[in-house]
Amino acid sequence: MIEGGWMAWTFPVALFFWVIASLLVLFTILAIRFPETPRLGILRIETTRGDRLFISLLGSAFICLGWLFFAGPPIWWGLALALVYAAAVFRWV
Known part of the structure; x- marks a missing residue:
């Protein structure tokens, strides 16, 4: 773990921000193209x-x-549920 002032930069944290940034870039390219x-x-x-x-x-x-509140860590099943939710949003919303 890299200690950096106010936030601990771990691989999962860096991956999270990388995925969000990549999604924003991808959706910008899609909107233009x-x-x-x-x-x-x-x-x-x-x-x-x-x-x-x-x-x-x-x-x-x-x-x-x-x-996290109801089941606690690990959050993998919550992430799977979130992916199903995201697929439903893109399909029906």
């Missing part, structure tokens, strides 16, 4: 790919926090 029109989903609001990414990331954070 394949522009889309907003669609109306189950929430009855118009969403784009970026909106659905934000909704899935926010919901996944709450799922993982809930998993």
Whole structure:
């Protein structure tokens, strides 16, 4: 573990930020290369790919926090549940 002031930079923490940054870059490239029109989903609001990414990331954070609160670590099953949630958001929202 690398001690760096206010935060302990471990491999999982670095991987988390790398994945989020990569998703943002990927979705920016997709938006430029394949522009889309907003669609109306189950929430009855118009969403784009970026909106659905934000909704899935926010919901996944709450799922993982809930998993830690109710089941404790390890969080692998909570992550699996968050991935299923994200797939559902991209399919139906």
